[in-house]
Amino acid sequence: MKIKNLYKYLSAAILILHLYSCTNNTDADPLFDETPTTRLNNQKSELNTALLSSEFGWKAVYFTDNTVLGGYTHLFKFAEDGTVEMASDFDADTKVYKSEYAIQLGSTVSVTFTTKNRIHLLSESNNYPIPALEAKGYLGDFQFLYYGQENGEIIFRTNRNNRELRFVKATAADWADLSKNLEMEKNVIGSDDRPLFRMLETNDGTTTHKFDFLFSAATRFVESNSVETGYAVSHDMGVGYTPTGIVVSPAVEVGGQKLTDFVYNDADGSFTATGTNGVTATIKYTDSPLVLTDDYKLMLPGQPLYWFGYFTNDYTVEAPTNSKLFNDEISKINAALPEGQSILSVELYTNTSAGTIIYYSFEGRDPIQHYVTVEEDAAGKKIILKHRAWDGDTTAPTPSFLASFDKHLMDANGLYIKKESFKLFYSEPVYTITSASNPFRMTTWKLN
Template structure:
């Protein structure tokens, strides 16, 4: 090739590069030509269009803090006039209510629900599910900062604690079926006729692991700890309800897969999440404790004084290990009492100077003491309580107000005793007493 032709080609190539560079600079200049206010106004318009774009509105399962609380489903249908139709499964009221919202400009763009509606139930500091959240409520927010779109979702972060919240497009069925979430709640809690014990079982495709499982309805929160020696994995998760099962956060991670959606089976009361390549997680019932302990020996004759107490007006009433049957029996006692009276404490004193007895105290009523003997079932790792007397009188029958409740502690099949690995706010150790033949389980502090 001649030199003059080579120069011509080189010049043409340089000209193309120069023109391309000019175009790139022009694009960049156009991109950054807007002021911060103009960019925010553009985002405001974008968010406004998005909120109005979904035919049936938006759905958000709001986990305000998945270390202590579960998820609450909210449905939103935004209108051009600045109003929003809203419904939630926060409680049994799943009706739709109208209120107002604004898209506001600050350091970023946010949607703010400016008049009271269902979302504000999560931010009301005067309403809290457990005493430890007093003055904090459900840790929720009603202002959400806009962070863009992803796979059709609107991505927000909460103003209060900077947690991600996603709005996904709702369907007509989401609105009509919302009340079914509360039916599912009862399945998660478990009926009195279900077996007492529950476990979480994971399968990573090669190995199966088992964990105990306890659920607290007031907080929609579950705790699950491995029962295997040397395997210290735990899964603590917030639970949200759906018409067909539950969704959990954080996800249950098994074999490198994150499982969040569990489907309910009415046949056996189980909830199953299925991954790929044999990975799964199942929450299911079992008739026996996952692990038996020797903790019952603390109450056997010859041991030091033991004092175990359940208190209606304190944190033991919130223990996730109390069973639905136990709560139902407490209600039966109160229903049988005259107006103004109620059960206050249930305490077990073992090996005191006057013997072993169950102490029932009441509001505005004299206490009752059920004296018992304690026998060991060493093979079954449990104790058996046998009747001696009421208040020292061997001829008196069981008081009618306590007959239904007391029979579970006097289970002829025995009582399991377990020291729990959690605390109920205070430093005192926590022990649970479990009927061997029924879904009755009572959690106490050990107070000496």
């Protein structure tokens, strides 16, 4: 057979085999037989079936941005008529509300909450927890893009910032116990009956590390930095409340394990997340600061004049370091004042020509000056303030409406002074004054 004829027969055989394989390939992906519209409609039907399939609806702990905010639990019960019943622990109102939703087609399939309900509280730009989030709100969304299902969970990504959000099947207890999340919030904030100072302690089974623990109730966010020299690790995290403890995001990674669920122990006020092989992370109280500094020396006699100020109408109000007891004492002053009067500032002027002065200013009345002496507790790295006079009068009694507040600054066990690493909007350094005896902590600017 001539070579050219051999090539001709071989080419014909290859063509026949190719045509046969194209018409008889039973393993071909049927996805390519569907149009994009068909695929989207199938996904829409799939999502609709999933949303209606759970007897008690769905639960989502929504961390809108876990670099600045915590998590907010939402419960959803979808109905065939396009309505949804919803509840959340965004605030004390955990009642169930009905609104409308729609499964929408775009570049992908999404569920959108089309009429206002609890989820929209996270997306309103004029509703924000701290000045830094002004005009941004809680960075949330009310449209979630569908990305499939896994282990009985529905996987979404948020339309606003493309963050993953998972719906897990809710239980009857989730609805009944939602208000307990807000009761747990009080334990995260901390009781006035417990020590002020707290820490996060991790244990990888062999080694423990300690971190400070600074929680902001307004943002549900924790700043937690190592207190050990040469160990520059942080565990900043958003916090979501549960009836039995908290869930955090991002996870606290210890010994290669990621811990997210912390269980509350009412006996000592601790929260513990437990892994395997001895791995734990525990948030617990301590009677003194983890690190004592020499920052208190700024206020000792012989130093220059310094001015420290807390202002009720400015950013010091937002400091996460202000304790609940301190805020309560400010409120008590205002409650005791006549109508039309309120406290504006608590300022500390050290080493003036008249000595050290605690200066209280008010709306609707003249300021009041408390003259004090300053003593050093070198061993405890604290200052101790002692009464001299009110407005220059050594015989004048403490004004009744200031008595409860002022006694904390006069703590016989002293005051810790700490320069903070953060700023409060302006460039001035921030200092915190803390009672050594109880959970009283006031944050100020150092203004000169």
